[in-house]
Amino acid sequence: MEKITVTLGKRSYQITIASGLFEDPLSFLPLKAGNTAMLVTNKTLARLYLNKVRHTLERVDIHVDQVILPDGEQYKNLSVLEQIFTALLENSHGRDTTLIALGGGVIGDLTGFAAASYQRGVRFIQLPTTLLAQVDSSVGGKTAVNHQLGKNMIGAFYQPLSVVVDLTCLQTLPIRELSSGLAEVIKYGIILDAEFFVWLETHINELIDINPVAMAYCIRRCCELKAGVVAADETEQGVRSLLNLGHTYGHAIEAEMGYGNWLHGEAIAAGMMMAAHTALRLNQLSKLDVSRIRTLLIRAGLPVTGPKIMTPDSYLPHIMRDKKVLAGELRLVLPTAIGHAEIYTGLTKETIMSAVLDCQD
């Protein structure tokens, strides 16, 4: 069993990684007999894991209600959020309830924001079931829903009580979802850890095959890297924004294509290539490094170009609405070497758009 602590003073919490955790009541501490919890999941995961988790909780006399949401990024909105509140109120859940997010990033983001907002804040536990959620969205307390005009525009910084990663979930994960998670894994290597990037170059096939030893190490390393960044900068005033590598372009792809048509990691993979090409154009990144990034993404089963139907122009309105735009100034996280990234400001629209074409070569 791997354990990582996210250090945030009173709001510190642990991430536990192992196989079979959903069947162990200890995973759900500090919940105890007599407590009430609301399990939030989607239809697909309900079939696979809901009864298992319910049973584990009920064995130790925790009262469990449940709300089952439709499956997909297009449901990460205020009206689906309201369904969670309705379920909580219909079942008379008080301030002492605990929300349990059983699912990927969509369920985690929705449930986390519901926990942050229900009666101005109740406890919540993350049970991330996708690789993407395990290495990224479940760690760090970013919660949000989408708005028609922009992704993750409505949300809160709100930390869970704990994050429980049961590795057996990955066995049922579709291969596209696995690759999508690997995009965020590769991102950590690019921005923070050259050694880990080399490890990934060596072990990428084992990860695709869900080798449990390789996967446990990979998830632990990503969580450690993210936990370090979050501890240093919880509300993204500085270093945390490096984690947005590829996300400015990526969000434009997701918004333009309609949420859910391109998976988050797929959009981020293409976005990281665009950021790499922007850095190349500005002579901040070597051709060799661009090529290593591209090769690793391809080996992970990820796209390295944007959607064919998107012209460079079509990225711009989305980018201008991005949360990283301050006072109208374009800001972008750019890799400057494998294992290192920086925030660049004052970029021209032309540079940003040219990179979209560049990476299609």
Next chain:
Amino acid sequence: MEKITVTLGKRSYQITIASGLFEDPLSFLPLKAGNTAMLVTNKTLARLYLNKVRHTLERVDIHVDQVILPDGEQYKNLSVLEQIFTALLENSHGRDTTLIALGGGVIGDLTGFAAASYQRGVRFIQLPTTLLAQVDSSVGGKTAVNHQLGKNMIGAFYQPLSVVVDLTCLQTLPIRELSSGLAEVIKYGIILDAEFFVWLETHINELIDINPVAMAYCIRRCCELKAGVVAADETEQGVRSLLNLGHTYGHAIEAEMGYGNWLHGEAIAAGMMMAAHTALRLNQLSKLDVSRIRTLLIRAGLPVTGPKIMTPDSYLPHIMRDKKVLAGELRLVLPTAIGHAEIYTGLTKETIMSAVLDCQD
């Protein structure tokens, strides 16, 4: 000019009280030339004050957009909240924007929660225009929207940058709204300050007449009292819950009658009488004090009984859903003397319902 500081570490802020503040650019510090702000108000207030505030901001080169919402408690919901997000996104407001709430409690609560949630948190300034908002809802960082099944069930603790109370607003306030504000004023006397209660018994007619000297003192004293409580207990783990005197019954009235039909202060006045009668039943409050509370509420133009059409039974489902119910246990704030209140737990449903009838004698 009266100034009170709400002491909350890094999130400390000032409340300023005077006539004419909306015309003084200094009221809007730390906003400065080149900044962007979104004014949120309702149709009624837009006619009265919007241009004045806009002009003050534009004189010092602050870019102002606006969103005008329908007027009324029934619009304090997630779908109206979404209108604020839409306006922010359509006008490309970034993380560096400032939301300005120009209005009463509904506008303040909606705008505050929008500010807490937009891009996971942007700055906001409160310009409370009703007495209720000036003495209560604008101070302390409670923001929320209603759910069909319960009032203020969705929200956040989120502090403003500053609160600017322009006393001239009270001149255009309907008398029912003024009385509604006085309910919260009287509440502070009952729970925290016997001397202030006596002052109110002496000056209630001047407050009804909006005598500026009496009103300025009254608002300052209420803000001081509330600021003290909030500084001691921001997220309502303890003493802050005393401010909920009358609110458990009051929320039941508001929910049952439909939000907006009974004004908040009217419901709270009746609710405080019910709490007083509960305390009387439990021999925790004297008959004389019950009678002084009743007399002052009547002199302030407030109801001292619940709606005739509501049976005692009809309060119960609302009370069971109240945020103050923990693990199904009924809790109620009860006055134990003029100037003192306590939280009582383990009350029976019968006691709670009997008080509804008692206070109709």
